[in-house]
Amino acid sequence: MQSSADTRRLAIDKVGIKAIRHPIKVAEKGGGVQHTIATFNMYVGLPHHFKGTHMSRFVEILNAHEREISVESFKVMLSEMVERLEAETGHIEMASRTS
Numbered sequence: 001m002q003s004s005a006d007t008r009r010l011a012i013d014k015v016g017i018k019a020i021r022h023p024i025k026v027a028e029k030g031g032g033v034q035h036t037i038a039t040f041n042m043y044v045g046l047p048h049h050f051k052g053t054h055m056s057r058f059v060e061i062l063n064a065h066e067r068e069i070s071v072e073s074f075k076v077m078l079s080e081m082v083e084r085l086e087a088e089t090g091h092i093e094m095a096s097r098t099s
Contacts, residue, residue, distance in 0.1 A: 013045055014044075016043035016044060016091075017058045017059070018041045020039065020058070020059065021038070021039050021040075023035065023036075024036060024068075024069050025068045026069050033068060038069070038094050038096035040062060040093065042062075042090075043090070044081065044087035044090050044091075045088045046085075046088065054085075057081075061077060061080055069094070078090050
């Protein structure tokens with residue numbers, strides 16, 4: 001089935017990983033850094049000629065950006081995810097508790 005052609009030409013609206021816990025460093029306004037565990041949801045929308053994506057690439061992207069999360073680095077991470085997965089759209093959610 002996987003190797004057969006899909007003639008329906010349907011795009012995949014949302015495919016990805018959900019509730020992945022990953023260590024991060026959060027940059028503080030005063031210049032410090034907080035270490036915490038964040039929960040990520042990462043999704044992409046794929047064009048009709050894709051049947052799916054490599055889920056391990058989401059984790060690879062998280063690993064590449066764990067050094068410090070900021071507004072700027074979050075935008076870079078999203079752009080990299082869309083480009084690397086050859087997606088039409090991308091969505092990242094991050095939740096964490098810092099003390």
